[in-house]
Amino acid sequence: MSRYVMVIDATKCMNCKACLVACQQRNHVPLGHARNWVRQTPDVSSPLGFAFQPGACMHCDKPLCVDACPTHATYKADDGSVVIDKSRCIGCGSCIIACPYDARYKDTATGTADKCDYCREYSAPGEVPACVRVCPTHCRTFGDADNPEDPVSLLLKENKQVHVVAKNCDTKPSLTYLNHTIPTDWPRDAEIPATVKAMEHVATGTRWLGGLALFGVIGVFLKQLVLPSDREHGPENAHDDNSRNDQGGQA
Structure with a gap:
C-alpha cells in the first residue's frame, strides 16, 4: 500500500504564489479561502532577514480533526491522506476548530468543510497535486514514502527532516520540511469542542x-x-486573517 506525503524544501521558495493560484483553480476554492499557503517568516540567517514557508494540510498520522468530527466525515485514508467525505459532512465546523494548523475552512457554497486533499478529486492516478506541478523551483515534492525508489523517499532518507508541530499536542504531521525552516512553533493550541x-x-x-x-x-x-468565542488568534498563528487577505491579494 502506498503512503503519500508532501516534502517541502522551504529554502527554494521565492513566494511567487503559483502554488496558491493553481490550487484555487484546480479545486474551485472560493475567494477569501485557501487550501495552501506561503508564510513569510523572520530568518536572521538570511541576508534578507526573512524567509518563506510553504504549507498546507499536514495530513497528520494522529489527526485531531478526525476525532472532532461527529459524523466521521473526516477520516484517515489507507494511503496516508486525511480526507473529507462531503456526503457525510454536516458543516458543524468542529474539525475547523480542532485543527491547530488552521488548514481547514467552511465552503460557503456547499456548506461543508474543505481543505487540501492532494487534489484527490481532480487528479488521475499517478498525477501530482496542482501546487507541486506548477512550482518553478520544485520546492514541493509529492510521492510514495514507502517506495524506496520514489523521489520523496530518497529526499526523506538523504536530508534532515523538520516538522511543524502543534504546541500542546503532537499530531504527527506527515508534511515534512527538509533541513531548514522556521518557525516550527506557530500552530495554536490544539482543542476539540x-x-x-x-x-x-x-x-x-x-x-x-x-x-x-x-x-x-x-x-x-x-x-x-x-458563535464567536473568546479564543485568541494572535499574530503568531497560522495564516491569520491578515495573512489570508495578503495571500489573496498577491495571488
Whole structure:
C-alpha cells in the first residue's frame, strides 16, 4: 500500500504564489479561502532577514480533526491522506476548530468543510497535486514514502527532516520540511469542542431520520460551535486573517 506525503524544501521558495493560484483553480476554492499557503517568516540567517514557508494540510498520522468530527466525515485514508467525505459532512465546523494548523475552512457554497486533499478529486492516478506541478523551483515534492525508489523517499532518507508541530499536542504531521525552516512553533493550541461527543449521536441520527426534533437539538449544539468565542488568534498563528487577505491579494 502506498503512503503519500508532501516534502517541502522551504529554502527554494521565492513566494511567487503559483502554488496558491493553481490550487484555487484546480479545486474551485472560493475567494477569501485557501487550501495552501506561503508564510513569510523572520530568518536572521538570511541576508534578507526573512524567509518563506510553504504549507498546507499536514495530513497528520494522529489527526485531531478526525476525532472532532461527529459524523466521521473526516477520516484517515489507507494511503496516508486525511480526507473529507462531503456526503457525510454536516458543516458543524468542529474539525475547523480542532485543527491547530488552521488548514481547514467552511465552503460557503456547499456548506461543508474543505481543505487540501492532494487534489484527490481532480487528479488521475499517478498525477501530482496542482501546487507541486506548477512550482518553478520544485520546492514541493509529492510521492510514495514507502517506495524506496520514489523521489520523496530518497529526499526523506538523504536530508534532515523538520516538522511543524502543534504546541500542546503532537499530531504527527506527515508534511515534512527538509533541513531548514522556521518557525516550527506557530500552530495554536490544539482543542476539540466540548460539544462534539454529545453531538455525535444526534448528528448521526439526522442523516437517517431527518426529524424536526433532531434538527432542533443539533441546532443548539451548532450555535455553540459557530458563535464567536473568546479564543485568541494572535499574530503568531497560522495564516491569520491578515495573512489570508495578503495571500489573496498577491495571488
